[in-house]
Amino acid sequence: xxxxxxxxTVELEAQKHWSDARSxxxxxxxxKDKFYCLTMFPYPSGKLHMGHVRVLTISDVIARFxxxxxxxVMQPMxxxxxxxxxxxxxxxxKVPPAKWxxxxxxxMRAQMDRLGYAxxxxxxxxxxxxxxxxxxxxxxxxxxxxxxxxxxxxIVNWDPVDQTVLxxxxxxxxxxxxxxxxxxxxxxxxxxxxxTAYADELLEELERMPGWPDxxxxxxxxxxxxxxxxxxxFDVADEDEPLTVFTTRPDTLYGVTYMAVAAxxxxxxxxAATNPDVAAFVEECKQxxxxxxxxxxxxxxxxxLGINVxxxxxxxxxxxxxxxxxxxxxxxxxxxAVPGHDERDWxxxxxxGLPIKQVIAPADGSEIDIDEAVYIDKGVxxxxxxxxxxxxxSAFDAIADWFEENGRGRRTVNYRLRDWGVSRQRYWxxxxxxxxxxxxxxxxxxxxxxxVVLPEDVEFTGxxxxxxxxxxxxxxxxxxxxKDARRETDTFDTFVESSWYFAxxxxxxxxxxxxxERAAYWMPVDQYTGGVEHAILHLxxxxxxxxxxxxxxxTDVSEPFTxxxxxxxxxxxxxxxxxNKGNVVDPQELxxxxxxDTVRLFMMFAxxxxxxxxxxxxxxxxxxxxxxxxWNAVQDHMAGGPAPDLxxxxxxxGPKELRRKTHQSIAKIGDDLGRRxxxxxxxxxxxELINAVTRFDDKSDAGRAVVHEALEAxxxxxxxxxxxxxxxxxxxxxxxxxxxxxxxxxxxxxALEADLVEIVVQVxxxxxxxVSVAADADNDAIxxxxxxxxxxxxxxxxxxxxxxxxxxxxxxxIVV
RNA sequence: GCCGGGGUGGCGGAACUGGUAGACGCGCCGGAUUCAAAAUCCGGUUUCCGAAAGGAAGUGAGGGUUCGAUUCCCUCCUCCGGCACCA
Numbered sequence: 016x017x018x019x020x021x022x023x024t025v026e027l028e029a030q031k032h033w034s035d036a037r038s039x040x041x042x043x044x045x046x047k048d049k050f051y052c053l054t055m056f057p058y059p060s061g062k063l064h065m066g067h068v069r070v071l072t073i074s075d076v077i078a079r080f081x082x083x084x085x086x087x088v089m090q091p092m093x094x095x096x097x098x099x100x101x102x103x104x105x106x107x108x109k110v111p112p113a114k115w116x117x118x119x120x121x122x123m124r125a126q127m128d129r130l131g132y133a134x135x136x137x138x139x140x141x142x143x144x145x146x147x148x149x150x151x152x153x154x155x156x157x158x159x160x161x162x163x164x165x166x167x168x169x170i171v172n173w174d175p176v177d178q179t180v181l182x183x184x185x186x187x188x189x190x191x192x193x194x195x196x197x198x199x200x201x202x203x204x205x206x207x208x209x210x211t212a213y214a215d216e217l218l219e220e221l222e223r224m225p226g227w228p229d230x231x232x233x234x235x236x237x238x239x240x241x242x243x244x245x246x247x248x249f250d251v252a253d254e255d256e257p258l259t260v261f262t263t264r265p266d267t268l269y270g271v272t273y274m275a276v277a278a279x280x281x282x283x284x285x286x287a288a289t290n291p292d293v294a295a296f297v298e299e300c301k302q303x304x305x306x307x308x309x310x311x312x313x314x315x316x317x318x319x320l321g322i323n324v325x326x327x328x329x330x331x332x333x334x335x336x337x338x339x340x341x342x343x344x345x346x347x348x349x350x351x352a353v354p355g356h357d358e359r360d361w362x363x364x365x366x367x368g369l370p371i372k373q374v375i376a377p378a379d380g381s382e383i384d385i386d387e388a389v390y391i392d393k394g395v396x397x398x399x400x401x402x403x404x405x406x407x408x409s410a411f412d413a414i415a416d417w418f419e420e421n422g423r424g425r426r427t428v429n430y431r432l433r434d435w436g437v438s439r440q441r442y443w444x445x446x447x448x449x450x451x452x453x454x455x456x457x458x459x460x461x462x463x464x465x466x467v468v469l470p471e472d473v474e475f476t477g478x479x480x481x482x483x484x485x486x487x488x489x490x491x492x493x494x495x496x497x498k499d500a501r502r503e504t505d506t507f508d509t510f511v512e513s514s515w516y517f518a519x520x521x522x523x524x525x526x527x528x529x530x531x532e533r534a535a536y537w538m539p540v541d542q543y544t545g546g547v548e549h550a551i552l553h554l555x556x557x558x559x560x561x562x563x564x565x566x567x568x569x570t571d572v573s574e575p576f577t578x579x580x581x582x583x584x585x586x587x588x589x590x591x592x593x594x595n596k597g598n599v600v601d602p603q604e605l606x607x608x609x610x611x612d613t614v615r616l617f618m619m620f621a622x623x624x625x626x627x628x629x630x631x632x633x634x635x636x637x638x639x640x641x642x643x644x645x646w647n648a649v650q651d652h653m654a655g656g657p658a659p660d661l662x663x664x665x666x667x668x669g670p671k672e673l674r675r676k677t678h679q680s681i682a683k684i685g686d687d688l689g690r691r692x693x694x695x696x697x698x699x700x701x702x703e704l705i706n707a708v709t710r711f712d713d714k715s716d717a718g719r720a721v722v723h724e725a726l727e728a729x730x731x732x733x734x735x736x737x738x739x740x741x742x743x744x745x746x747x748x749x750x751x752x753x754x755x756x757x758x759x760x761x762x763x764x765x766a767l768e769a770d771l772v773e774i775v776v777q778v779x780x781x782x783x784x785x786v787s788v789a790a791d792a793d794n795d796a797i798x799x800x801x802x803x804x805x806x807x808x809x810x811x812x813x814x815x816x817x818x819x820x821x822x823x824x825x826x827x828x829i830v831v
Numbered sequence: 832g833c834c835g836g837g838g839u840g841g842c843g844g845a846a847c848u849g850g851u852a853g854a855c856g857c858g859c860c861g862g863a864u865u866c867a868a869a870a871u872c873c874g875g876u877u878u879c880c881g882a883a884a885g886g887a888a889g890u891g892a893g894g895g896u897u898c899g900a901u902u903c904c905c906u907c908c909u910c911c912g913g914c915a916c917c918a
Binding site for chain 1: 833850
């Protein structure tokens with residue numbers, strides 16, 4: 016049957032086969048080698064965009080490839096269904112967030128099916144389902160009992176006009192996105208999870224994660240930011256409470272010429288109460304959003320508080336400043352300033368005319384001028400009283416010892432990592448299961464009363480959470496004492512849902528426990544794929560949650576993701592696709608025009624997965640053209656009737672060459688798909704093989720047999736990427752089995768052997784010729800043959816050969 | 832500002848462990864087919880000099896190590912991601 020390639024017919028038929036045969040639904044089979052292949056689940060924003068198509072296709076290729084290696088593959092899909100866009104849509108369209116979200120899920124699931132992804136839909140999860148979020152509410156109450164959650168004040172962006180808390184994203188140039196009012200920092204009580212209790216474990220385990228990219232591990236390591244130092248207390252003149260600071264450089268203590276606190280620090284607020292200038296400055300510091308990037312790029316400003324701090328070793332008084340770059344959320348909210356040996360302190364001192372003292376000298380004895388340039392290297396102490404002449408470690412120990420012996424401080428470890436604030440003042444999230452009682456304080460909702468179900472039928476105004484206006488939700492009895500009490504109306508950060516969904520896919524229907532024994536079979540995830548933008552937050556929170564679940568006895572697994580692949584963004588005209596920029600390409604239109612296989616192929620071919628992918632309409636057409644060529648190659652071949660078997664006797668040069676290409680391709684593509692994850696080069700190699708078949712015109716039995724072998728091999732090897740067309744062509748090649756159940760082609764090592772190899776000849780590192788030598792020639796034979804090349808002779812003639820380097824199988828470099 | 836990643840023909844990219852820079856594809860140029868166009872097929876395509884053989888230059892910029900550097904080291908430029916309430 017010779018027909019033109021019709022993607023839609025081919026694709027719907029293949030999809031029907033997979034669906035009828037339930038090809039991708041898997042149970043737990045202890046006798047089989049499991050492979051859990053997972054993509055970071057999407058937010059149901061409406062329709063799939065190209066970024067989704069890219070990550071979903073990458074993961075699908077890996078899943079299908081592993082299945083062909085004989086693995087028992089599970090690839091689930093679900094929805095990160097809570098989040099702000101549903102609330103924004105609710106305000107705009109007057110649709111309840113739940114309704115909007117479920118409609119989006121329905122549409123996006125249909126699009127995924129049309130793209131032919133190998134999902135086990137029986138495991139589908141939507142995080143806004145109470146059957147899902149009840150378990151994170153339950154885990155939160157368990158953490159509460161263990162002291163792993165606590166409540167404290169923390170800073171949010173406050174929109175003074177809309178009277179609402181804004182996300183960082185909703186602050187544009189320091190102003191609220193709807194009201195355009197200047198945003199303020201404001202402190203409100205919020206719930207925190209003690210991720211810092213796991214800081215050391217999260218850090219140390221990074222050393223034993225070979226399946227993660229080094230870049231991600233480095234980012235997490237720096238984010239955790241473990242540093243060993245000393246906590247020092249400074250007495251404050253006319254104050255009872257001392258000021259505590261953390262430093263990694265106690266060796267520079269004699270260089271302290273001032274101290275600084277954050278605007279929210281109690282000492283700054285105390286000074287503000289009596290000094291209007293300070294009060295104005297503190298207010299000014301708060302007129303900004305809470306993002307760290309904002310604070311770090313702001314002009315460094317400060318003001319003396321009129322308070323003096325007493326240097327613990329010299330007894331001298333140094334001034335205390337309030338500064339906008341000191342973060343209340345990091346350390347103690349106070350720092351000691353050593354302008355001679357800290358870059359930021361130096362610049363601040365220069366600007367405000369504060370003294371700069373040199374207390375460290377270069378170890379090599381060279382002279383420096385501390386007024387001209389800051390000196391931040393470790394060296395030898397000078398101008399440091401009894402502690403002069405010590406190297407960094409000796410000075411560190413001597414000064415740390417003094418503080419510990421005198422009860423004025425202690426050696427300690429500090430982390431940049433902060434505890435995870437999980438409270439959100441939003442409606443569309445999982446309710447935090449807490450009840451506030453005047454007598455009993457904050458009481459966790461008892462297990463029997465879980466889940467705390469989020470009311471889904473709501474009026475949405477946009478002024479704060481509708482939960483606050485729902486007495487039937489808020490007014491409850493205290494579970495402890497039975498008196499009237501109030502329910503928490505804050506909801507969880509949506510990162511809470513995404514921190515454990517991967518484990519729940521193993522047992523999505525479990526009603527008796529968060530996880531059951533099926534999770535022991537499937538966890539950890541063997542291959543996790545998602546955007547680099549999640550390198551820190553999502554992945555670190557997930558590693559933390561997995562450990563909390565472990566310590567709750569739910570699993571033995573500590574690390575949730577064995578191998579991690581971070582894929583790049585999809586760009587058009589050099590920019591991320593977005594509605595604002597008007598550079599969005601809709602996958603739906605392309606599927607209608609070219610079919611799902613073309614879209615999948617282009618995505619895999621255009622760039623390696625980690626890199627950003629530049630969209631190209633022409634490139635998509637090229638992919639479509641290739642599929643037509645591939646289709647036609649099979650039609651042409653099969654038009655000659657059923658293919659004969661490979662002859663047992665030796666092949667002539669032509670068929671032998673094609674057969675070598677076939678088996679080189681099997682080795683190359685298997686390596687690209689299985690180890691390197693360079694899908695682009697796997698596609699290129701497939702194209703080369705099909706080009707070789709197209710050029711090959713030996714219609715003898717032996718010729719047709721090697722062509723048939725090549726076409727079957729390429730059909731198997733392309734099937735993870737373009738499964739539909741391969742499904743159809745596999746049948747056309749005369750196979751009665753379904754391609755989805757086939758194994759990867761077997762490599763015949765003997766077919767790779769060649770008699771002659773081409774060697775490149777260089778003279779002084781420049782390419783001067785090529786010679787063909789026997790594959791088993793020794794180095795001397797290769798070198799002498801290289802010297803005989805006429806063009807090589809031109810450059811060697813009359814010169815002395817100083818050295819000859821032979822790289823077997825590759826090149827000869829003659830140095831004259 | 833801090834942390835991480837990138838920069839190679841007209842374009843997307845390849846070169847995996849220091850060993851032929853530009854595989855594969857797009858675009859473009861020429862040809863075939865066609866009444867014509869689309870589609871398809873064949874050939875060419877880093878730049879400069881040259882009819883060709885061949886030569887010279889060339890992987891963001893500058894320096895270094897090496898017989899040999901896109902690859903390793905140093906300095907700088909630039910773009911992208913993250914910075915804790917976008918997901």
